[in-house]
Amino acid sequence: MENQKLIPRLLSYKVSFTLIVFVALLVIFQIFTPGHTFFQRANLFAMARLAPDLGIVTLGVGILMICGEFDLSVVSTIPISSYVFVKLLGFGVPLWINLIVTLGVGVVIGLGNGFLVTRTRLPSFILTLGTMLFWKGLLYASSLMMPIGIRSWLPPGSWLENILVGIIGGVFPVQALWLVGFASLLAVMLHFTKFGNWIFVTGDNETAARAMGINTSAVKIMAYVGVGVLCSVVGLMQCLRIESFSPNQGVGVELKSIASAVVGGTALTGGIGSVIGIFVGTLTIQIIENGMILLGLPAFGIGTFIGAVVIMFAVLNKYISRWSSR
Amino acid sequence: MKKRAISIAALTLLILLLIPTLAFAQAKPGAGMYFRLITHGGNDPFWAVFQKGMIDAAAELGCRADIDLAGSDQNLQAKRLQEAVAMRPDGISLCINDDKMWDKPVADAIAKGINVVGTNNDDTQGSAGNARLAYIGQNERRAGLMIGRAVFEAAKVKGVNLATMKVACAVEVAGANYGVVRASGIMDAMAEYGIPGKPEIVDCTIDMTTAEQRITSYIIAHPDVKAMFGLGGICTDRLTSGMKNAGKKAGDILGGGFDATPGLITGLKTGYMVASIDQQQYLQGYFSVYVLYLMKKYGFAPQIDTGGFLITKDNIALIEKLSPQNIR
Numbered sequence: 001m002e003n004q005k006l007i008p009r010l011l012s013y014k015v016s017f018t019l020i021v022f023v024a025l026l027v028i029f030q031i032f033t034p035g036h037t038f039f040q041r042a043n044l045f046a047m048a049r050l051a052p053d054l055g056i057v058t059l060g061v062g063i064l065m066i067c068g069e070f071d072l073s074v075v076s077t078i079p080i081s082s083y084v085f086v087k088l089l090g091f092g093v094p095l096w097i098n099l100i101v102t103l104g105v106g107v108v109i110g111l112g113n114g115f116l117v118t119r120t121r122l123p124s125f126i127l128t129l130g131t132m133l134f135w136k137g138l139l140y141a142s143s144l145m146m147p148i149g150i151r152s153w154l155p156p157g158s159w160l161e162n163i164l165v166g167i168i169g170g171v172f173p174v175q176a177l178w179l180v181g182f183a184s185l186l187a188v189m190l191h192f193t194k195f196g197n198w199i200f201v202t203g204d205n206e207t208a209a210r211a212m213g214i215n216t217s218a219v220k221i222m223a224y225v226g227v228g229v230l231c232s233v234v235g236l237m238q239c240l241r242i243e244s245f246s247p248n249q250g251v252g253v254e255l256k257s258i259a260s261a262v263v264g265g266t267a268l269t270g271g272i273g274s275v276i277g278i279f280v281g282t283l284t285i286q287i288i289e290n291g292m293i294l295l296g297l298p299a300f301g302i303g304t305f306i307g308a309v310v311i312m313f314a315v316l317n318k319y320i321s322r323w324s325s326r
Numbered sequence: 327m328k329k330r331a332i333s334i335a336a337l338t339l340l341i342l343l344l345i346p347t348l349a350f351a352q353a354k355p356g357a358g359m360y361f362r363l364i365t366h367g368g369n370d371p372f373w374a375v376f377q378k379g380m381i382d383a384a385a386e387l388g389c390r391a392d393i394d395l396a397g398s399d400q401n402l403q404a405k406r407l408q409e410a411v412a413m414r415p416d417g418i419s420l421c422i423n424d425d426k427m428w429d430k431p432v433a434d435a436i437a438k439g440i441n442v443v444g445t446n447n448d449d450t451q452g453s454a455g456n457a458r459l460a461y462i463g464q465n466e467r468r469a470g471l472m473i474g475r476a477v478f479e480a481a482k483v484k485g486v487n488l489a490t491m492k493v494a495c496a497v498e499v500a501g502a503n504y505g506v507v508r509a510s511g512i513m514d515a516m517a518e519y520g521i522p523g524k525p526e527i528v529d530c531t532i533d534m535t536t537a538e539q540r541i542t543s544y545i546i547a548h549p550d551v552k553a554m555f556g557l558g559g560i561c562t563d564r565l566t567s568g569m570k571n572a573g574k575k576a577g578d579i580l581g582g583g584f585d586a587t588p589g590l591i592t593g594l595k596t597g598y599m600v601a602s603i604d605q606q607q608y609l610q611g612y613f614s615v616y617v618l619y620l621m622k623k624y625g626f627a628p629q630i631d632t633g634g635f636l637i638t639k640d641n642i643a644l645i646e647k648l649s650p651q652n653i654r
Contacts, residue, residue: 050538
């Protein structure tokens with residue numbers, strides 16, 4: 001009985017639609033890009049190396065949206081994690097301790113957001129806008145907005161670099177494996193565990209969830225901590241890839257991740273969504289950007305196409321929901 | 327009683343001796359003056375260096391100076407200018423990043439007796455287009471010309487066929503004045519070297535990952551491109567990684583750019599980047615304060631070009647040394 005419900009959950013109508021569009025785009029871009037460059041090794045390599053930045057953040061943000069909340073502070077968590085990592089490198093802290101502390105930054109920011117949202121019961125969009133500005137202000141004051149290179153303290157080829165941003169066999173970026181790994185782990189958590197069920201119920205109807213005995217505050221706090229940790233991982237990956245801390249890391253990711261989750265069929269109102277959808281949604285947004293440039297379309301028009309796609313998916317999701325609920 | 331009188335007399339003598347010394351120590355030339363620097367800048371490394379220049383100059387002169395960072399919001403910048411004028415400072419340094427909107431506010435401020443100088447960005451017509459009394463900043467077109475010359479000269483030495491050479495420019499804020507004027511300077515260099523056509527502009531945004539993605543995609547889609555410029559610091563920083571992602575080796579595409587960042591340093595060391603132009607924004611903040619001070623005191627109104635420092639692999643050691651101090 002339970003298994004019969006799993007399939008519609010994993011492959012709902014919205015996800016099916018996103019998947020169809022995703023595959024159609026792959027075909028269109030491969031056929032129409034001059035020289036059929038879309039599936040060229042260099043392009044796939046670049047996509048596999050860079051797409052996980054947004055993809056990993058979107059996984060956390062999407063699950064939080066299913067839980068009925070938003071987190072705009074992701075744009076601060078990424079550079080703060082990177083900054084803490086670089087400063088600890090400078091202090092000569094061993095790499096494994098540094099890794100734990102850097103991930104701890106995400107935990108602390110996530111806990112702060114979670115407590116703030118659940119205690120005040122105010123809209124998370126506003127509260128996390130506030131925490132985003134708060135953390136960013138602190139970061140700018142401490143870093144004086146200057147980039148800090150890592151090579152004075154961390155020579156190329158460290159174990160952390162190999163694990164997080166290495167290239168397997170000189171051809172396959174390990175970041176892509178992290179994206180798939182996180183997606184698989186979160187898919188199991190969201191769709192196959194009791195906690196995942198609590199996330200859906202909390203996002204769908206919080207009052208009913210509490211009446212059922214679910215500690216909705218704890219569920220939300222955990223979801224925020226998840227987002228924080230994923231952002232710290234991305235901050236660390238970016239720092240190692242660009243070989244420096246930069247105060248501009250993560251700019252725009254807060255809205256792009258929400259847009260990607262929406263394209264993947266996640267409801268802005270909470271309670272609806274899937275990890276497969278979020279995963280495909282973030283890839284769809286990124287291949288549109290990539291494909292448009294490969295097609296040689298006007299450089300200044302890329303945002304227009306992405307905006308149109310986000311609106312199209314938001315509208316279609318609404319009508320598909322109505323249609324499927326009949 | 328006598329002992330007490332001697333003590334008081336000694337103390338009085340000591341105070342009398344110290345007063346002129348203390349007064350002399352405090353009497354810095356700009357004491358009592360207040361200047362305001364109003365910029366469209368944001369919280370990024372570029373403006374941190376600009377601000378450092380301002381702070382250092384103010385400390386040397388003994389005056390007060392504050393900076394406004396409007397975060398690319400021109401309406402906010404205009405509000406900050408109004409507020410500054412209302413404060414009646416001894417001078418204002420303003421980024422004139424629009425040819426129209428600053429004409430009246432600057433003229434009005436000057437009419438009220440407040441000295442206003444331009445910095446970092448100027449009216450494209452210079453003093454003919456805006457009433458500002460002086461300008462301290464990089465001549466963007468000349469900077470574009472210089473970096474263009476450096477890269478095209480390297481291409482010529484390398485034996486690239488200049489008559490068929492394809493050139494591209496990656497920009498963070500599409501259509502922004504800085505990119506347009508710098509690209510014009512690069513076009514001037516193209517004309518000098520007999521390179522036909524215009525550089526193709528790649529819109530990259532200010533997000534580093536997006537910039538790298540778009541630069542990579544562009545290079546893959548245009549295998550014939552032989553020279554690529556980052557028109558701002560972020561694109562310049564990501565240019566080397568973009569070339570590597572697209573499977574290019576050092577020298578396949580000759581890179582050039584603006585500003586000094588860790589990614590540029592890597593690019594110069596590995597041979598992907600030929601050079602970058604440092605507009606020396608520390609001097610823009612520093613000279614803004616000094617020019618306003620000298621203008622208030624003696625009426626000087628100079629035009630100062632702070633740009634044109636070409637960063638190459640031969641002088642990156644200097645940049646690496648001064649960068650952590652927010653000077654370069």
